[in-house]
Amino acid sequence: MTAPRRELDVSALPSYAFGHRSLMWWGTFGLIAIEGTIFAIAIGAYLYLRSQADSWPLGAPPPDLLWGSANTLILLASIWPNQKAKRAAEARDLVRTRGWLLVCLLFALAFLVLRGFEFVALHTRWDHNAYGSVVWTLLGLHTVHLLTDTYDTAVLDVLLFTGPMEGQRFVDVSENALYWYFVVFSWLPIYAVIYGVPRLH
Template sequence: MRRALDISALPSYAFGHRSLMWWGTWGLIAIEGTLFALTVASYFFLRSQSDAWPITAPPPALLWGSANTVLLLVSTLPNHLAKRASERSELVRTRWWLMACLLCALVFLVLRVFEFRSLYTRWDSDAYGSIVWTLLGLHTVHLITDTYDTAVLTLLLFTGPMEGQRFSDVSENALYWYFVVLSWLPIYAVIYWAPRFH
């Protein structure tokens, strides 16, 4: 006679390190964090090879980048509340906090357009322009990715089918948003403040 383990009572989803998505998200963060670090290192290498930095342009205007930094830091609150509500399986609160997260992300993307316009250099003007546009562009891609993910999750929470796994998805989405925010802080310093201290 063959013995079998009855796992029918086990939950179909989990949070934190018990979730495969959690491990996948951390793997993604490690890869993308390395990419950011290499790009920042490239920035400082190029800067070390130039007598003037920025080469042919003034430093970027601080207004839009600083406004976006404040908005990103503020966005961690609804993000944290969405994560906490999802881990308590509170559907209504998770929906509304996720909508607040989505609104923050959309406003941030609009302000990002003004950031690109206030760099005072083109991507193809010189090494400075190329690396600054690359840094801002890479972070923008991460922002667009997470905004899309947040929008899809929000839609699914309102339209269904509602499965417990959705709560776990919201929690992992929040983890990735923390990475988007924390990775922006050194990039902001490099883009907006490093050119002012040559």
């Protein structure tokens, strides 16, 4: 005798959800945990190399503060439109979500332009010595994350304008903002290491 089949009717449940009820939210946090660990390892490598050197930086002046500081201000300012985009998406307001996500994209592009000047202002090449390698690695890792999220933001904005429009798109915008916060706040310790540590004596 076979046991009776038990079925659960989920037809009334929504097809998408925000926050911890979304698989995308958990996936984003898993990604943040992995990438945050990579940043921590890279910072640890930098500090280890610094502890082994008699002088720091090796064979180069400290990086110029102008471009890194300007980019830090841009990143901090970008929190505001990202929060606006997140709230608009969670309110399912398509017009405002489109607009604020476009503003977020402009902030990200402005940051990428200045990041090019940052690399020049490091005053060292990636293959010059251990200092050059670790500084370029730190800045390069963060740039890859920024490029990834800029691309994601651009694709999302195109989809919001061209459709087809689905509720899941609003969740994508909300989680994109969450990842952007990680990009912003992960930059602060990296900035302190790249620009502050070489000036400590």
